[in-house]
Amino acid sequence: MKHVLYGMRGADVAQAALVIAQALKCEFQERESDYLGIYQTARIAEAQIKVISQTDPEGDPVEEEFEEYETLIYIDGESAFPELESLTAPQGLLEKLRDHV
Template identity: 35%
Template structure:
Protein backbone atom coordinates (compact mmCIF):
# COMPACT_ATOMS: atom_id res chain seq x y z
CA UNK A 1 0.00 0.00 0.00
CA UNK A 2 1.30 3.44 -0.94
CA UNK A 3 1.48 6.02 1.82
CA UNK A 4 0.91 9.61 0.75
CA UNK A 5 2.31 12.66 2.48
CA UNK A 6 0.62 16.06 2.63
CA UNK A 7 2.66 19.08 3.76
CA UNK A 8 1.21 22.51 4.38
CA UNK A 9 3.58 25.46 4.48
CA UNK A 10 2.75 29.09 5.08
CA UNK A 11 4.36 32.49 4.95
CA UNK A 12 3.31 35.66 6.72
CA UNK A 13 5.46 37.97 4.59
CA UNK A 14 5.66 36.66 1.01
CA UNK A 15 2.79 37.35 -1.36
CA UNK A 16 1.61 34.61 -3.71
CA UNK A 17 3.86 35.75 -6.58
CA UNK A 18 6.98 35.87 -4.40
CA UNK A 19 6.20 32.46 -2.89
CA UNK A 20 5.54 30.97 -6.35
CA UNK A 21 8.89 32.21 -7.61
CA UNK A 22 10.77 30.89 -4.58
CA UNK A 23 9.07 27.48 -4.68
CA UNK A 24 9.61 27.19 -8.45
CA UNK A 25 13.31 27.91 -8.05
CA UNK A 26 13.90 25.65 -5.03
CA UNK A 27 11.91 22.64 -6.23
CA UNK A 28 12.61 23.24 -9.95
CA UNK A 29 8.97 23.07 -10.98
CA UNK A 30 6.89 25.21 -13.30
CA UNK A 31 3.84 26.52 -11.47
CA UNK A 32 1.06 27.74 -13.73
CA UNK A 33 -1.96 29.81 -12.83
CA UNK A 34 -5.19 27.79 -12.44
CA UNK A 35 -8.70 28.89 -11.61
CA UNK A 36 -10.99 26.42 -9.88
CA UNK A 37 -14.54 26.96 -8.70
CA UNK A 38 -13.62 24.94 -5.60
CA UNK A 39 -10.04 26.17 -4.91
CA UNK A 40 -10.16 29.64 -6.44
CA UNK A 41 -7.03 30.94 -8.16
CA UNK A 42 -3.77 29.16 -7.39
CA UNK A 43 -0.45 28.29 -8.95
CA UNK A 44 0.03 24.59 -9.44
CA UNK A 45 2.20 21.96 -11.01
CA UNK A 46 4.03 18.68 -10.45
CA UNK A 47 7.71 18.22 -9.70
CA UNK A 48 9.99 15.61 -11.28
CA UNK A 49 8.93 13.11 -8.58
CA UNK A 50 5.24 13.53 -9.46
CA UNK A 51 4.40 15.45 -6.30
CA UNK A 52 1.60 17.99 -6.61
CA UNK A 53 2.46 21.56 -5.57
CA UNK A 54 -0.02 24.41 -5.08
CA UNK A 55 0.65 28.00 -4.00
CA UNK A 56 -2.32 30.20 -3.16
CA UNK A 57 -3.47 33.26 -1.29
CA UNK A 58 -4.84 32.32 2.13
CA UNK A 59 -8.35 33.52 1.55
CA UNK A 60 -11.91 32.94 2.63
CA UNK A 61 -14.45 30.67 0.99
CA UNK A 62 -17.97 31.68 -0.06
CA UNK A 63 -19.19 31.23 3.51
CA UNK A 64 -16.46 33.42 5.01
CA UNK A 65 -14.24 30.65 6.41
CA UNK A 66 -10.47 30.78 5.98
CA UNK A 67 -8.89 28.02 3.90
CA UNK A 68 -6.88 26.99 6.95
CA UNK A 69 -8.67 28.20 10.09
CA UNK A 70 -5.84 27.00 12.38
CA UNK A 71 -3.37 29.39 10.73
CA UNK A 72 -5.07 32.78 10.35
CA UNK A 73 -1.83 34.81 10.40
CA UNK A 74 -0.41 33.35 7.19
CA UNK A 75 -1.14 35.24 3.98
CA UNK A 76 0.16 32.66 1.49
CA UNK A 77 -0.19 28.86 1.65
CA UNK A 78 1.90 26.19 -0.06
CA UNK A 79 0.60 22.63 -0.37
CA UNK A 80 2.84 19.71 -1.38
CA UNK A 81 1.40 16.21 -1.71
CA UNK A 82 2.48 12.88 -3.11
CA UNK A 83 3.96 9.52 -2.29
CA UNK A 84 5.88 9.72 0.99
CA UNK A 85 9.62 9.44 0.48
CA UNK A 86 12.87 10.51 2.06
CA UNK A 87 13.50 13.04 -0.72
CA UNK A 88 10.26 14.96 -0.13
CA UNK A 89 10.90 18.68 -0.77
CA UNK A 90 11.64 20.72 2.32
CA UNK A 91 10.89 24.44 2.31
CA UNK A 92 10.81 25.14 6.04
CA UNK A 93 13.18 27.83 7.24
CA UNK A 94 13.57 29.39 3.81
CA UNK A 95 12.78 33.09 3.54
CA UNK A 96 9.92 33.16 6.07
CA UNK A 97 8.33 29.86 4.99
CA UNK A 98 7.17 27.62 7.84
CA UNK A 99 5.98 24.02 7.91
CA UNK A 100 2.51 24.23 9.44
CA UNK A 101 1.30 20.63 9.18
CA UNK A 102 2.28 17.20 7.85
CA UNK A 103 -0.23 14.39 7.38
CA UNK A 104 0.21 10.83 6.15
CA UNK A 105 -2.60 8.80 4.60
Protein backbone atom coordinates in the same frame (compact mmCIF):
# COMPACT_ATOMS: atom_id res chain seq x y z
CA MET B 1 1.40 9.43 0.52
CA LYS B 2 2.49 12.51 2.44
CA HIS B 3 0.35 15.60 2.84
CA VAL B 4 2.34 18.63 3.96
CA LEU B 5 1.07 22.15 4.54
CA TYR B 6 3.36 25.17 4.64
CA GLY B 7 2.44 28.77 5.30
CA MET B 8 4.08 32.06 4.33
CA ARG B 9 3.47 35.48 5.79
CA GLY B 10 3.97 38.65 3.80
CA ALA B 11 3.87 37.05 0.34
CA ASP B 12 1.05 36.67 -2.12
CA VAL B 13 0.47 33.53 -4.20
CA ALA B 14 2.63 34.65 -7.14
CA GLN B 15 5.54 35.72 -4.90
CA ALA B 16 5.48 32.47 -2.91
CA ALA B 17 5.28 30.34 -6.08
CA LEU B 18 8.26 32.19 -7.57
CA VAL B 19 10.41 31.56 -4.48
CA ILE B 20 9.44 27.88 -4.37
CA ALA B 21 10.01 27.48 -8.12
CA GLN B 22 13.53 28.84 -7.76
CA ALA B 23 14.30 26.54 -4.81
CA LEU B 24 12.88 23.40 -6.42
CA LYS B 25 13.77 24.28 -10.03
CA CYS B 26 10.22 23.76 -11.24
CA GLU B 27 7.61 25.73 -13.12
CA PHE B 28 4.22 26.74 -11.76
CA GLN B 29 1.06 27.25 -13.78
CA GLU B 30 -1.74 29.59 -12.81
CA ARG B 31 -5.17 28.04 -12.36
CA GLU B 32 -8.55 29.27 -11.16
CA SER B 33 -11.34 27.54 -9.28
CA ASP B 34 -14.59 28.65 -7.65
CA TYR B 35 -13.41 27.26 -4.31
CA LEU B 36 -9.75 28.39 -4.27
CA GLY B 37 -9.80 31.42 -6.52
CA ILE B 38 -6.58 31.99 -8.48
CA TYR B 39 -3.79 29.66 -7.42
CA GLN B 40 -0.49 28.25 -8.70
CA THR B 41 0.26 24.56 -9.22
CA ALA B 42 3.31 22.49 -10.13
CA ARG B 43 4.10 18.80 -10.44
CA ILE B 44 7.51 17.41 -9.53
CA ALA B 45 7.84 13.66 -10.09
CA GLU B 46 4.91 12.21 -8.12
CA ALA B 47 4.33 15.32 -6.00
CA GLN B 48 1.62 17.94 -6.58
CA ILE B 49 2.25 21.42 -5.17
CA LYS B 50 -0.51 24.03 -4.83
CA VAL B 51 0.09 27.60 -3.70
CA ILE B 52 -3.15 29.27 -2.65
CA SER B 53 -4.36 32.37 -0.87
CA GLN B 54 -5.40 31.88 2.74
CA THR B 55 -8.69 33.62 1.99
CA ASP B 56 -11.12 32.00 -0.39
CA PRO B 57 -13.01 34.03 -3.04
CA GLU B 58 -15.69 34.88 -0.46
CA GLY B 59 -13.14 36.23 2.03
CA ASP B 60 -13.24 33.30 4.46
CA PRO B 61 -10.04 31.62 5.68
CA VAL B 62 -9.24 28.30 4.02
CA GLU B 63 -7.37 27.06 7.13
CA GLU B 64 -8.90 28.79 10.16
CA GLU B 65 -6.21 27.59 12.56
CA PHE B 66 -3.52 29.29 10.46
CA GLU B 67 -5.20 32.63 9.71
CA GLU B 68 -1.98 34.58 10.31
CA TYR B 69 -0.46 33.19 7.08
CA GLU B 70 -1.44 35.00 3.87
CA THR B 71 -0.37 32.16 1.60
CA LEU B 72 -0.71 28.39 1.99
CA ILE B 73 1.36 25.75 0.20
CA TYR B 74 -0.01 22.21 -0.05
CA ILE B 75 2.31 19.38 -1.09
CA ASP B 76 0.83 15.95 -1.78
CA GLY B 77 3.03 13.05 -2.82
CA GLU B 78 5.81 10.70 -1.88
CA SER B 79 8.59 13.26 -2.20
CA ALA B 80 9.92 15.26 0.70
CA PHE B 81 11.47 18.57 -0.21
CA PRO B 82 14.13 19.42 2.39
CA GLU B 83 14.95 22.52 0.34
CA LEU B 84 11.72 24.06 1.68
CA GLU B 85 12.48 23.48 5.36
CA SER B 86 14.49 26.67 5.79
CA LEU B 87 13.40 28.60 2.72
CA THR B 88 13.29 32.33 3.25
CA ALA B 89 12.20 35.08 0.95
CA PRO B 90 12.32 38.85 1.23
CA GLN B 91 8.60 38.65 2.00
CA GLY B 92 8.89 36.08 4.79
CA LEU B 93 9.78 32.63 5.97
CA LEU B 94 8.14 29.47 4.73
CA GLU B 95 6.98 27.51 7.78
CA LYS B 96 5.77 23.92 7.99
CA LEU B 97 2.30 23.93 9.56
CA ARG B 98 1.16 20.33 9.20
CA ASP B 99 2.65 17.01 8.07
CA HIS B 100 0.51 13.88 7.61
CA VAL B 101 1.44 10.51 6.18
